Amino acid sequence: MITQVILNAVVQTAIYMIMALxxxxxxxxxxxxxxxxxxxxxxxxxxxxxxxxxxDVPFVPALFIAAPLTxxxxxxxxxVFFRSSGSGxxxxxxxxxxxxxxxxxxxxxTNVWGxxxxxxxxxxxxxxxxxxGAISSHNIVTIAVAISIxxxxxxxxxxxxxxxxxxxxxxxxxxxxxIGVNVNTVGLVTFAVGTMLASIGGMFAAPITxxxxxxxxxxxxMGFAIIILGGMGSLGGxxxxxxxxxxxxxxxxxxxxxxxxxxxxxxxxxxxxxxRPSGLFGKKGRQI
Amino acid sequence: MDFMLDLLKKKSTYIFLAATIFxxxxxxxxxxxxxxxxxxxxxxxxxxxxxxxxxxxxxxPSLCQNVFFGVGAYTMALATLxxxxxxxxxxxLSPLVTFVIGYLAAVxxxxxxxxxxxxxxxxxxxxxxAILMNLPKITGANAGLxxxxxxxxxxxxxxxxxxxxxxxxxxxxxxxSRSFWxxxxxxxxxxxxxxxxxxxxxxxxxxxxxxxxxxLTGMAGAIFFSYQTYISSNYFTIGSSFTALxxxxxxxxxxxxxxxxxxxxxxxxxxxxxxxxEGMTLWRPSFVGAVLVLVILLSPGGVVxxxxxxxxxxxxxxxx
Amino acid sequence: MAETGKTILEIQDLSKxxxxxxxxxxxxxxxKEGEILGLIGPNGSGKxxxxxxxxxxxxxxxxxxxxxxxxxxxxxxYRIALKGISRTFQSTKVFHTQTVLDNMATAMIARAxxxxxxxxxxxxxxxxxxxxxxxxxxxxxxDLTHAEQRRLMVAMALVEDPDLLLLDEITAGMSGEECxxxxxxxxxxxxxxxxxxxxxxxxxxxxxxSDRIVVLxxxxxxxxxxxxxxxxxxxxxxxxxxxxEA
Numbered sequence: 001m002i003t004q005v006i007l008n009a010v011v012q013t014a015i016y017m018i019m020a021l022x023x024x025x026x027x028x029x030x031x032x033x034x035x036x037x038x039x040x041x042x043x044x045x046x047x048x049x050x051x052x053x054x055x056d057v058p059f060v061p062a063l064f065i066a067a068p069l070t071x072x073x074x075x076x077x078x079x080v081f082f083r084s085s086g087s088g089x090x091x092x093x094x095x096x097x098x099x100x101x102x103x104x105x106x107x108x109x110t111n112v113w114g115x116x117x118x119x120x121x122x123x124x125x126x127x128x129x130x131x132x133g134a135i136s137s138h139n140i141v142t143i144a145v146a147i148s149i150x151x152x153x154x155x156x157x158x159x160x161x162x163x164x165x166x167x168x169x170x171x172x173x174x175x176x177x178x179i180g181v182n183v184n185t186v187g188l189v190t191f192a193v194g195t196m197l198a199s200i201g202g203m204f205a206a207p208i209t210x211x212x213x214x215x216x217x218x219x220x221x222m223g224f225a226i227i228i229l230g231g232m233g234s235l236g237g238x239x240x241x242x243x244x245x246x247x248x249x250x251x252x253x254x255x256x257x258x259x260x261x262x263x264x265x266x267x268x269x270x271x272x273x274x275x276r277p278s279g280l281f282g283k284k285g286r287q288i
Numbered sequence: 289m290d291f292m293l294d295l296l297k298k299k300s301t302y303i304f305l306a307a308t309i310f311x312x313x314x315x316x317x318x319x320x321x322x323x324x325x326x327x328x329x330x331x332x333x334x335x336x337x338x339x340x341x342x343x344x345x346x347x348x349p350s351l352c353q354n355v356f357f358g359v360g361a362y363t364m365a366l367a368t369l370x371x372x373x374x375x376x377x378x379x380x381l382s383p384l385v386t387f388v389i390g391y392l393a394a395v396x397x398x399x400x401x402x403x404x405x406x407x408x409x410x411x412x413x414x415x416x417x418a419i420l421m422n423l424p425k426i427t428g429a430n431a432g433l434x435x436x437x438x439x440x441x442x443x444x445x446x447x448x449x450x451x452x453x454x455x456x457x458x459x460x461x462x463x464x465s466r467s468f469w470x471x472x473x474x475x476x477x478x479x480x481x482x483x484x485x486x487x488x489x490x491x492x493x494x495x496x497x498x499x500x501x502x503x504l505t506g507m508a509g510a511i512f513f514s515y516q517t518y519i520s521s522n523y524f525t526i527g528s529s530f531t532a533l534x535x536x537x538x539x540x541x542x543x544x545x546x547x548x549x550x551x552x553x554x555x556x557x558x559x560x561x562x563x564x565x566e567g568m569t570l571w572r573p574s575f576v577g578a579v580l581v582l583v584i585l586l587s588p589g590g591v592v593x594x595x596x597x598x599x600x601x602x603x604x605x606x607x608x
Numbered sequence: 609m610a611e612t613g614k615t616i617l618e619i620q621d622l623s624k625x626x627x628x629x630x631x632x633x634x635x636x637x638x639x640k641e642g643e644i645l646g647l648i649g650p651n652g653s654g655k656x657x658x659x660x661x662x663x664x665x666x667x668x669x670x671x672x673x674x675x676x677x678x679x680x681x682x683x684x685x686y687r688i689a690l691k692g693i694s695r696t697f698q699s700t701k702v703f704h705t706q707t708v709l710d711n712m713a714t715a716m717i718a719r720a721x722x723x724x725x726x727x728x729x730x731x732x733x734x735x736x737x738x739x740x741x742x743x744x745x746x747x748x749x750x751d752l753t754h755a756e757q758r759r760l761m762v763a764m765a766l767v768e769d770p771d772l773l774l775l776d777e778i779t780a781g782m783s784g785e786e787c788x789x790x791x792x793x794x795x796x797x798x799x800x801x802x803x804x805x806x807x808x809x810x811x812x813x814x815x816x817x818s819d820r821i822v823v824l825x826x827x828x829x830x831x832x833x834x835x836x837x838x839x840x841x842x843x844x845x846x847x848x849x850x851x852x853e854a
Contacts, residue, residue: 033403081581091403092349096537096584099530103577106527111570217526221414224407263418266411273408274396468717475714478703484685485663485695486764487718 004133005254011139013246014146015205019219020226020238021153022197028170028233029190032091035098036077037198037223038216039105044070044199045206045215046113049120059123063203067196074195077101078188102216109213117210142204149197150239157235166190170233198223218262222249225269231278244268311451315444323443325555327515330450331357333551334508336535337457337544338501343533344541345470346497347477349402352393352409353505354529355416359386360506361513361523362420362427365436368514375437379510386506391499398494401480413529420521432520439514446515453511454548457504461544473497505532534580553579616641616772616803617662622671624657624827631657633827634671639772644794644804646818646835648811650847654827655807656698659774663695664688675772690718694770696761698777698807704750708741708760711749715764731767739763739793755786759793766797773797775806779813787813815839823847 019041026034047069051062081097124138157163168176169186177183202215209215226245230237245265253261315323339353360382367378393412400408420427427433440446464470472493475483483490513519531554539550554576617639624632632654639645647655660666662673664685673681680688703711712732713720720728736742739759744752749760758778765773775794779787787810794817798804808814814821815835823831823838825847831838838844 033407081585084585092406093584095349095403095406096533097581099533100577100580100584103530103534103580104574105577107571107573107577214527218414221411221526225411228407257422259418259422263415263422266414266418269411270396270408270415273400273404277400277404468721471710471714471717474706475703475717478705479701481665482701482703483714485689486715487686487689487768488714489684489686489718 001132003131005250007130007133007135007139008254009247009250011135011142011208012250013242014139014143015201015208016219016222016226016246016249017146017239017242018149018197018201018204019223020230020242021149021235022194022201023223024227024230024233024235024238025153025166025197026191026194027227029166030082030187031173032082032094033098033224034082034191034194035095035220036101036105037195038218038220039102039109040070040074040195041198041202041205041216041219042109042211042213043073043105043202044196045120045202045211046109046118046213047199048203049113049118049206049211052120059121063200066203067200070199071192071196073199074192075188077195078191082191083184083187106213106216113211113213115213117212117215118206119210120206122207138204138207142208145200145204149200150235153235162186162189222262222265225265228269228277229272311448315447320443323447327443327447327450327512329551329555330447330454331508331512332531332535332555333547334450334453334457335505335532336539336547336550337454337461338505338508339532339536340539340541340543340547341461341464341473341501342498343536344543344546345465345473345477346494347473347480348398348494348498349406349533350409350498351406351529351533352413352416353532354524355393355413356386356390356502356505357509357512357532358416358420358524359389359502360509361519363506364510364514365433365519366426368437369433369435375439375514379439379507379514382510383503383507386509387499387503390502390506391495393502394495394498398491398498410526410529413524414526417521417524417526420524427521428519429521432518432522434518436514436517436519438517439511443515446511449511450508453504453508458544458548465544469493469497531576534576538579538583614641615639616676617805618672618674619658619662620672620674622658622661622673623669624654624661624666625669630827632661635824635827635829637822637829637832639803639805640820641771641803642798642801643819644798644806644817646814646821647805647807647824648809648814648821648838649824649830652826653824655824656776657827659695659776659805659807662688662774663693686718692769692771693774694765694768694772695774696758696765696776696778698780700754700757700761702749702757702760702764705748707746707748708736708752709745711760711764712736712767715767719768731769735763735767738766738796740789754781755783755789758782758790762793762797766802770802772803772805775804775808777807777809779808779810791817 019037023034023037026032026037044066048062048066051057051065052059057065081101082094084093122138124136124141126137127134128137128140155163157167165176165181165186168179168181169183173183176186198216201219202211205215205219222245226241227234227238228241229244230239230241245268248268249261249265252264315326318326335353335357338356339350342348342350363382363385364375364378367373367381368375373381397405397408397412421429423429424431438446440449464473472483472488472490475486475488476490476494480490535550535554536547537550538553539548540546557575557579615638619635619637622632622635623630635654635658647658649655657666661668662680664680664683664687667682671681672679675688675691675693678691680691703714706714709732712735716728716731733742736745739762741756741759741763744756749757752760758781762775762778778794779790782790791813794804794806806814806817808817818835821831821833821835821838822829823841823844830847831841831844833841
């Protein structure tokens, strides 16, 4: 039994990790919490679904088409709605705008795709037995994707020029612009990447939990719980936080009761916010 | 006599009269659907008026108004159904219970600022939502509780009950904003770190304000669910916690009347479109969301802010 | 008002750490009633931290602060203010979106309710006169000139007749003439019976105004005495005056 629970926890962690990495990236650069993250998580799943069902694109190629589309979507969101909040001067405006946009997005999704959960078929349906538990190849692919994304992001930030720019802006926006970094472009691309990651998370989660317009709600708050726990703006923190809360969520759901996993994560987050808002790995300087 | 003539000259007199006529007459000619809409709008307005004090005057973006609406509502439901008290007793109890819960929540959460406060209260909503959903023996969870006794018999009287509460809150808000309390809240909003240096006990006022507004929201919840006679945890998910916020923001923060206009726009306006196209109700949340985004990005002062800007623009002689 | 020789504020072995940095290091000094005490020292020597410790913004790690023989070491900010300690800030902290009158009202709220409104009105009129802001009553604070805003800050700190006033670099950003005005004002404040501790970067103002001076470096007291003694003190010259912008 426990093997199964652990396997489930790892998969859940993977999905949360993809979400959280995107969210922490956005927060690190733009200093605002992105409240459209959950809606884009859901939208990613639906766009992917549409490519498969309406255009007969197979699962994997559809991923590669849907991802850039969501990247574009994120870029539009940033440019039109969040650019002015990008300096983090008034996060409340960004929060409320995010809420409003989520309203719109979820409503649009409900009207276009319906409120009922949609089953999405994955070609990775082989089931692997490990000990007393089983894990589908889809879940293994999900885990692999999560690890790759984490590794890619790490490489991007550490070894590329653009990654340097991202780190500069997230440490000190004004200084960065003074040394010639185009802060607006960095913000735009980061936001778009973050949104794309949320969507990818949704694309992989959908075959497991079915796609519905509101699937992003809890995932988004979990994302916040994770990045607050791990330190907002810290990649390593997002990874550790995803593990912690992913395991807590699944273990509580499996051993205690279905509905409480999320609630426990929220309580964790509230406690962290109260005691050490900078999280486990965050730097004190990065707060509001 | 002069006094009467003066009164007739003021614009606000006519607006007040129009509003009174609207409130007194219209409900009698409305279909049950419209009446339900008006009652729902009134509830939203009350919640928004309370949120408005916390967000608009005090500067704390609370995303958990819904929680207090629910606490009051469940107090009404549980007190009448399980303890057998009369609905009016339950109505008296609901603000008391909600005040306590509000105060207890205030202690930890008001230590947070701005964005963290918003996220923290959102998480709080999630926790309470989970509690409501996972204790079916107490709360009836999804299936809910039926048969909550009505405070008054007719729908119209429920509407008047809510109007009464709105008026009370309106008066309290105006009195507050003109008194020392209002000044203290504004000081907290403008520069919370500066205020204590003038001897202002910010902690006390923050907590009391938060708890008091929660209590009034709870009362609105109790009234609404007594009207509906049915309650379930579905009404209190994270997604549903934003209506009050939408109304408060759209109406205009920091003004007493703002939430009323906000309610009219957020709840009422989409219904106007209803007559025009069949599918309009499907798009109502998009409408609300779009208005919210437009307002917060373009005119954070909300409807009242736009009105004030227009008014001063015209006063200055138009394009001059 | 002549100095009475009584001690109004006692700082005893006060220490405060931030992370690994010792901002204030076992600091001990007294403030005598009726005097103007100057706190000087290079940037980062802990001066504003001391003000923050006195007014309850930070909690001390060790040591004692006594005001009029009461221990206020870890007291809450608002209570300390009510006991009669007021302060101004290095950056201009006023309520920028409010009028001058509203700013004053906020400064008095905690105490205004216990007395008649006419008393409050008189106090406001007096203090605005005193700080040369009488004509600006309905101006939005953000629209005032820099020097006027800083005078407003002083007015708000002064209006409830504090026994002790802490001025943090009050002349920051002021022209020579504005500095002189401020100098005069500070003297008049002292003459009315308020003890002043001031942090000053402008050496001319500090020397001209202070009855006594305490010099800090890296959170420690390195010298204490009358202005003329300080200017000739070796340690001080080494640590600080040598680095002063002329």
